[in-house]
Amino acid sequence: MKFGVIGISYQKTSIQKREGASFSDTQKLQLYDELLDSKILQAMSVTTCNRSELYIVYEEKQQLHQAITLFVKMAKTIAREDVFVKTGKEALLYLFEVCGGYHSMILGEDQILGQMKTAYAFANQAGACRKELHRILQTCFSCIKQIKQTYRISEISTSIAYLAYTYLTQQTTLQGKKILLIGSGEMAQLMLMYLKDVKADLWLCSRTLAHASKLQEGKEKLPIVPFEERYSCIKDCDMIISATASPHVIIKKEAYPLTEKEQYLMDLASPRDIDETIKDKNHHLCNLDDLQIIADEHSKERQKRMRLAYGDMVQRVDSLMEWLCHVQVDKAIASLQTYSKQQAQHTYELLKQKLSLQPHEERMMKKVLETSFLRMVKEPILSLKQLQEEDQEQYAAMVEQLFLKEDDICDIS
Numbered sequence: 001m002k003f004g005v006i007g008i009s010y011q012k013t014s015i016q017k018r019e020g021a022s023f024s025d026t027q028k029l030q031l032y033d034e035l036l037d038s039k040i041l042q043a044m045s046v047t048t049c050n051r052s053e054l055y056i057v058y059e060e061k062q063q064l065h066q067a068i069t070l071f072v073k074m075a076k077t078i079a080r081e082d083v084f085v086k087t088g089k090e091a092l093l094y095l096f097e098v099c100g101g102y103h104s105m106i107l108g109e110d111q112i113l114g115q116m117k118t119a120y121a122f123a124n125q126a127g128a129c130r131k132e133l134h135r136i137l138q139t140c141f142s143c144i145k146q147i148k149q150t151y152r153i154s155e156i157s158t159s160i161a162y163l164a165y166t167y168l169t170q171q172t173t174l175q176g177k178k179i180l181l182i183g184s185g186e187m188a189q190l191m192l193m194y195l196k197d198v199k200a201d202l203w204l205c206s207r208t209l210a211h212a213s214k215l216q217e218g219k220e221k222l223p224i225v226p227f228e229e230r231y232s233c234i235k236d237c238d239m240i241i242s243a244t245a246s247p248h249v250i251i252k253k254e255a256y257p258l259t260e261k262e263q264y265l266m267d268l269a270s271p272r273d274i275d276e277t278i279k280d281k282n283h284h285l286c287n288l289d290d291l292q293i294i295a296d297e298h299s300k301e302r303q304k305r306m307r308l309a310y311g312d313m314v315q316r317v318d319s320l321m322e323w324l325c326h327v328q329v330d331k332a333i334a335s336l337q338t339y340s341k342q343q344a345q346h347t348y349e350l351l352k353q354k355l356s357l358q359p360h361e362e363r364m365m366k367k368v369l370e371t372s373f374l375r376m377v378k379e380p381i382l383s384l385k386q387l388q389e390e391d392q393e394q395y396a397a398m399v400e401q402l403f404l405k406e407d408d409i410c411d412i413s
Contacts, residue, residue, distance in 0.1 A: 007053030020077025021052035161190035184211035187243035
C-alpha cells in the first residue's frame with residue numbers, strides 16, 4: 001500500500017485559480033465515485049479557504065496518475081503544472097505538517113485540524129475510507145493533539161478570524177461602529193467571539209435563518225438581517241465582514257449602494273464573497289491574501305515551539321511508514337498461505353478421484369499435502385520477513401504478481 005497527496009499551494013497559486021479548486025460536497029462525492037472507478041478505494045478530499053488537496057491510499061503508480069488527472073479535471077481552473085504531488089514518507093510527513101498548521105497562512109493555527117477532521121468524517125460517510133486511511137488519519141490527529149498540548153502551541157492565538165480582527169483594530173477603532181457580519185459558519189462564529197467585548201453596533205446576516213438563530217443564542221443585542229436585505233443594511237455600515245461558503249460573489253459592484261461613507265470590507269471567504277472592484281479610496285477591501293502580512297508578524301514564537309515539536313511528529317511518521325510496509329508484506333504472506341491451501345485442496349480432490357483410499361488414508365493424504373504445500377511457500381515467507389523495509393513492499397508486490405493470481409491453480413490431471 002502506498003500513500004500520496006495531490007494538491008495546490010496557496011503560496012504558489014493565485015486566489016483566482018484556487019477558487020476553481022474549491023470543491024463542493026457534491027463535487028467531492030463525484031470525485032470519490034470516479035476514483036472508485038479507477039480502483040482507488042481510499043481517499044479524502046480537503047477544501048479550505050486556502051487549500052484544495054486529495055489524500056489517497058493506492059497500490060499501483062498508474063492509479064496515482066489517474067488520481068492526478070481526475071483532480072485537475074474536477075478543478076477546471078488549474079493545469080497539471082499547478083499541482084504538487086508527494087508520495088510515501090514525504091506525503092505522510094506533509095499530512096502531519098498540514099494538520100499541525102505547519103503549512104497554514106497562520107503558522108500552527110488550530111482551525112485546520114478541525115477542518116481535516118470534518119473532511120475525514122465526510123469521506124468516511126461517503127465510503128471512501130478503509131483500514132489503512134483510518135489508521136493514518138487517526139494516528140495523525142492523535143499526534144497533533146498531543147504535541148499541541150505538550151508544547152502549548154495554541155496559547156498564541158493566530159487564527160484567520162483573529163488576524164482579521166487584529167487588522168481592523170489597526171486600521172480604525174471598532175468602538176461605536178456599525179458592523180455587519182455575513183455568514184453563520186465556523187469563521188463567523190470565531191469573529192463573533194472576538195467582537196463580543198467590543199462596544200459596537202453588531203448585525204448578523206445569513207442565507208440560512210436557522211444557522212443565524214443558533215449563533216444569536218445568548219446574544220440579546222444581535223439582530224439578524226435577512227440575506228435579501230443585505231444591501232440595504234450595508235449602506236449604513238462602517239464595516240462589512242463576509243465569511244460565507246457561497247460558490248460565487250454575494251456582494252456585487254452593480255448592486256452596492258452608492259455612498260461616500262468610509263467603509264472597511266473584510267472578505268474571509270474562498271471563493272471570494274466581495275467584488276474586488278468595489279475597492280476605492282473610501283472603501284477599503286482586505287481579503288485572505290492581504291492578511292499574510294499580519295500572519296508573518298505573529299509567527300515567530302510559534303515557529304520556535306513548533307520546531308521543538310517536529311521531532312515528535314517525525315517519530316510517529318516513521319512508525320506509520322513501518323506499519324504500511326508490513327501491511328503489504330502481511331497481505332502477501334496471507335495470500336501465499338491461502339494459495340498453498342488452495343493448491344493442496346485442489347491436488348487432494350484430483351488424487352481422491354484417481355485413487356481408491358480408505359477414509360483414514362484420505363485424511364492422512366490431505367494432511368501430508370497441506371504440510372507439503374505450506375513448506376513450499378515457507379522460504380518465500382521467511383525471505384519477505386527478513387528484507388529491509390525499503391525492499392519489502394517491492395518484493396511483496398512481486399510475489400503477488402508472480403504467484404497469487406486467482407486463476408493460478410495447478411492442473412495435474
